[in-house]
Amino acid sequence: MEVITMKLADLIKPEKNVRIHTEQQLKEFRRSVEMFGQIRPIVVDEKNVILAGNGLYDTLVAMGKDTAEVYRYDNLTENQKKKLMIADNKIFSLGIENLDTLNSFLEELNGDLDIPGFDEEILKQMVSDASEITERLSEYGSLDDEEIRSIRENAERKDAQMQKVASEPEGYIQPEDASEAPSYPPDVADDEEPTEIRRFAICQNCGEKIWL
Numbered sequence: 135m136e137v138i139t140m141k142l143a144d145l146i147k148p149e150k151n152v153r154i155h156t157e158q159q160l161k162e163f164r165r166s167v168e169m170f171g172q173i174r175p176i177v178v179d180e181k182n183v184i185l186a187g188n189g190l191y192d193t194l195v196a197m198g199k200d201t202a203e204v205y206r207y208d209n210l211t212e213n214q215k216k217k218l219m220i221a222d223n224k225i226f227s228l229g230i231e232n233l234d235t236l237n238s239f240l241e242e243l244n245g246d247l248d249i250p251g252f253d254e255e256i257l258k259q260m261v262s263d264a265s266e267i268t269e270r271l272s273e274y275g276s277l278d279d280e281e282i283r284s285i286r287e288n289a290e291r292k293d294a295q296m297q298k299v300a301s302e303p304e305g306y307i308q309p310e311d312a313s314e315a316p317s318y319p320p321d322v323a324d325d326e327e328p329t330e331i332r333r334f335a336i337c338q339n340c341g342e343k344i345w346l
Contacts, residue, residue, distance in 0.1 A: 137175050140204045142195055145176065146183045152223045155189040163193040166250035172203050177218070180208040185215055186222040237261075 155163075166173070172194070176187030184191055185207070194202050210218070240247065240261050247257040 135205055135207070137203050137205060139201050140178075140182070140206075141201055142191065142199060144182055145178060145191060145202070145204070146181065147188060147191065148183050148185070148219070151188050152219050153188065155192065159189060160193055160196070162250045163189055164197060167193055167197065169248075169250060175203040175205045177205045177207070177222070179210060179215055180206070182206075183215075185218050 167190075172190070174187070174190070176191055177185045179185055191202065207215075207218075240257060245258075245261075247254050247261070249257065
């Protein structure tokens with residue numbers, strides 16, 4: 135099966151789609167296309183009905199594109215087509231992020247945090263400040279029990295926040311001043327206390343992870 139180039143005008147959206155694409159997702163699709171181009175093909179059947187890639191199709195049309203890269207299946211049964219549509223939308227959601235690697239990559243980007251799929255201001259909060267890391271490393275080995283307990287409690291809250299970043303409530307508003315409490319849409323309970331964002335450093339002497 136090879137990738138071919140087809141006119142978007144020749145592609146047909148299915149009558150039903152397993153995935154509902156939100157405005158925010160389509161916005162991030164557009165950012166991705168503008169930054170990287172089309173990184174995966176749209177999948178269609180022998181009648182050019184889209185089986186996978188409806189959000190990408192909508193994005194390309196909205197951007198005024200004329201063509202798209204396409205995989206075309208010519209021999210699928212109707213049941214196979216439905217299974218493909220279900221599997222394509224489900225399998226990706228079964229994975230989880232490797233938070234240590236994510237933190238490492240974000241630090242290596244050196245402040246260049248314009249990444250489709252994420253809010254840049256939230257990413258900035260994930261990256262540890264270099265001076266804070268240096269201060270913690272210089273203190274390592276001389277912390278008392280209360281300070282160690284405080285660091286561990288902060289680590290637990292930050293770990294929970296990292297898990298929540300990709301699924302913040304729609305309408306979440308990140309304040310300009312990071313010292314201010316973030317605001318949430320009305321459907322988030324007032325008594326829900328947002329957790330902090332995980333940050334850590336690796337001790338250069340022993341290799342142990344230090345939670346900030």
